[in-house]
Amino acid sequence: MARTAGSHSDITGPRVREAALTLFARHGYAAVSMRQIARDVGVQAGALYNYTPDKQTLLFDLLQGHMDDLLSALADAPVQPTPPDQLEAFTRFHIRFHLERPQAVFISYMELRNLTPENFAVIEDLRRRYERALEAILQAGRDAGAFHVVDTKITTLAIIAMLTGVNTWYRSGGRLSLPEVEAIYWDMVRKAVT
């Protein structure tokens, strides 16, 4: 046997990335074999190499795609007039965006060490760009006298760490709705920098 009925690159390609994303998130990059991914897609392992040159690149493409999505979604968000409004918008954006794609967020934090140094540098650069967006808000707010932050770099990382933590416990349909969660976190962020 060989090519199966209805097989096509437009279909199989995304399914490979989906399966890889799910499996990497569940078991970790190193613990997932190409054959497992292939089985999930419904294909033999060799066929995967029509869609990725190797396993490493498959991981890298997932992480890079996630970071690209993050940065372009941030760029598309409506511009707010004042630093406090910008910070509130950023807070809500971050929570919402991250809760919408928990698997991609998960592997983006867990699998960095499985990237080659060159690939790692690329992802790290994208992450820094995102952090700088938040830091710029904090600096503007401090300059305007609206925020009281000792160190904008550390505050940036502290806020992002705090917000990303939502992904470890939030389950849709749980005790709190998404707007309630956003409100609680925004309340903490606002007070922390005021």
Next chain:
Amino acid sequence: MARTAGSHSDITGPRVREAALTLFARHGYAAVSMRQIARDVGVQAGALYNYTPDKQTLLFDLLQGHMDDLLSALADAPVQPTPPDQLEAFTRFHIRFHLERPQAVFISYMELRNLTPENFAVIEDLRRRYERALEAILQAGRDAGAFHVVDTKITTLAIIAMLTGVNTWYRSGGRLSLPEVEAIYWDMVRKAVT
């Protein structure tokens, strides 16, 4: 050849755990082989099985040991009179304890999914116990009117996530000293709950 000069359980045992901790932290549990650990220790792979029944137990023992250390260190910390003092003490304790053992902290967050369900449940229980210590402080402070927190459970997780984030960027000998870092984080925590 067989037993090497000066070989002894009291020496090799800790060295196995040390090597496993370092390698697991650097490359991840699944990516590290028993032969790599053995090479680091300076021994053949088979000899490791004098010190652990299998690789899974080796990981579990590292995580359980870390959580035991955490909980007993917390229990040994001096008792503070008021909730704000308790919260400050907790904040400083958490930062200091975690910065002292970055590798153990790292694998305790990253390798949970590589535990068997039974082992996972044990570690999860220990983690919950630590979280409950912080939540008790927040509840006491709210009851006393010192803290204004909407949801003590979420605030607990938010604070821990924020504080643990220090491990991702802090390097000793860097721009900020440990006391400065503690002060900055305590400032944010204090304001966030007030």
Next chain:
DNA sequence: AGATTATCTGAACGCTTGTTCAGATCAAGC
């Protein structure tokens, strides 16, 4: 000094790994 025991080696076990590739098959273009 001789016997005992803890410790380690080295080889072996069956199995899985990422990746390659010739050949088979299906979809599309003319």
Next chain:
DNA sequence: GCTTGATCTGAACAAGCGTTCAGATAATCT
């Protein structure tokens, strides 16, 4: 309807995996 090219199979490769164990050696005990 035939050809061409994209897509997939199935087998193969060398390498590495966790784990076991008989035998060798060094430390310890009497």
